[in-house]
Amino acid sequence: MARENVHTRPLNDREASVLQALIYEYITTGKPVGSRSFVQKYSFSISPATMRNIMFDLESMEYLKQPHTSAGRIPTDSGYRFYVNSLLDTYDFSLKEREISVKEEAIKNEVQLDKIFSVITRMLSSESHYAAVMLTPRFDFTVVKRIVLVPMGNNDILFVLITRTGMVLTKKVTISANVTQDDMYAYSAYLTEELCGYAVYEIMDSIFERLRQERSTYSNKDMALDIAQLAISDYEEPRLHIEGIENLLKIPEMVEEERLNSLLSIIEDKNILKRILEKAIENEGIRTLIGEEVEEDKVKGCSMVSASYKIGNKLVGAVGVIGPTRMDYEKVVPLVDYTGRVVTELLTKMSK
Amino acid sequence: MARENVHTRPLNDREASVLQALIYEYITTGKPVGSRSFVQKYSFSISPATMRNIMFDLESMEYLKQPHTSAGRIPTDSGYRFYVNSLLDTYDFSLKEREISVKEEAIKNEVQLDKIFSVITRMLSSESHYAAVMLTPRFDFTVVKRIVLVPMGNNDILFVLITRTGMVLTKKVTISANVTQDDMYAYSAYLTEELCGYAVYEIMDSIFERLRQERSTYSNKDMALDIAQLAISDYEEPRLHIEGIENLLKIPEMVEEERLNSLLSIIEDKNILKRILEKAIENEGIRTLIGEEVEEDKVKGCSMVSASYKIGNKLVGAVGVIGPTRMDYEKVVPLVDYTGRVVTELLTKMSK
DNA sequence: ATTAGCACTCGGCCCAAACGAGTGCTAATA
């Protein structure tokens, strides 16, 4: 009987479970999966020949491919995609107790939020055994708690912004006029008074404008506003943390020509990763990019699992794991998801 | 004639120039150097046979070795050592105009000294085409210019230290007592008054003690001292910047088994590099470690060229380049030397 | 629809041969 030339149709149960098992096997061993040993190892109660027929069908539906004639099968990108989707279907996304312990104590006392991000990224990398990345929160959602101006001499002023999260941001501002120490105290009080409780994006969007309107009344606060606007205007971009590149170098297939080049691009040009993660911020929750789905032409043979995180209910940043297409999705997907939630919780709690 | 069994003696001119050329050739091509092509390429006016005799002598003096019988020669660690030493002899260490331009403008306006260090490290790596490292200056030589205490609420105080170099260091300190805003102003003034102009190590060593002595008189400044001591006591360790690992991955021989492991160790355990660079701080000027001279048993087949830098006349940090033993010393040595000088100049100027 | 059987494919491994770049030694030479 000539097998129908299937191109796309829903998989039946048996095909689905074969595909799932096969990808699992390939992820584990890294070697093409052949019919005989596969049937044995997974105790399918069908013969190798039948398995071959199924494989043939899966191949013509482009879930599988052969690295060369008369070798076993390996998953295509769509194969991995199917696998990940079915994981997402079954994975329990309620945040339950896990063995993965975020060392919260280590984190609590840090003013420098950046260090927290380093720790989290490093943990994610060591838990996953791949490389981890994290994009720091967008600055514009940061909420102001207090502002202090400190004179530094030579008309330089240090603008210190303390956020609700307890983070400290400093920026040096140079002005032309002379300002006394007492002026500084007054300005600090004024700015704190007016800006406290607002997010940076609100301040930029409207608060400054409103205060300027009132300027006729408070014209002596003019300078204070100038300073604040100057300091806030070019505040820092989100930064990218990367950890665990060494894990990728330990994976044999990543050190092969083509993949190694991808890796080099990633390390060299951090903007590539930034772009990818910025996309991840656009949607809530987890996101996987498999092989070619990573739309950066310099990146080949890599996959990326990412999750966005929030402060309150604003999406502000993203974390992720980078690995070979043959990645242990089953482990990584929940891990990244969980990490995203932890970061959300942490930042939200801090900003209360 | 049986050649004398030379073990150690000064090289004659011809031997020296052969050795130098041979190492240069090996550094360039990475392949064992054989007598015939070598004589041709470098227009030595001797026959291959004579060259072989010279090589034999150099080998018995352990400047050269053969990877296997009947292959060409490659340098031993002592060979490289000789090469580097003769470079150091001839290199003009007076700081003259160079094509390497440090983008000083880009650097001037940064408060965050850390960013400057990133820039310098990245430049060093891209200029050298190897990996660059930099150990940030020891904190204890930093000179205090001004201290400001900022209340953060919940008994938390932000301790802001402005250094003479214009760097800003912040530290959150939690105290048990209640302190008013006015107290803060007073404390800030007091601390600035007393500590300004002193280096941190002096403050730790004696100033605190002296001020405590006077405490009977100024007993209400007690709290201020406590806060300062708390904040300064566990100030940050020098940090390590690394850039340009990707350059190393591009070198074929570094991706081979053994070397790759060295690389992995270096990336994974930054303390290894820290130890090496800390040693470099002990002496002024340039320092090269070739192959086995790197006394970290996990590191094999790598060399390191480093230079210490100063603030004023105190040695406070070090920069360096890591590469394969077969490194382009001729280029790297002056480059690292120069970078060290630039950093010294920069920091010294800033702290004036 | 499933299975057993079979011919066929193809990468990996082993081995042997050929190659080539290089050496050390010896004897001739300047």
Place this chain on the structure above:
DNA sequence: TATTAGCACTCGTTTGGGCCGAGTGCTAAT
């Protein structure tokens, strides 16, 4: 005495054939 030509020898690398084994597709029987 230092240099050189000549030559036999070494050894890593490349080339190619043969074999093995895992795997496939197809066909015919169940």
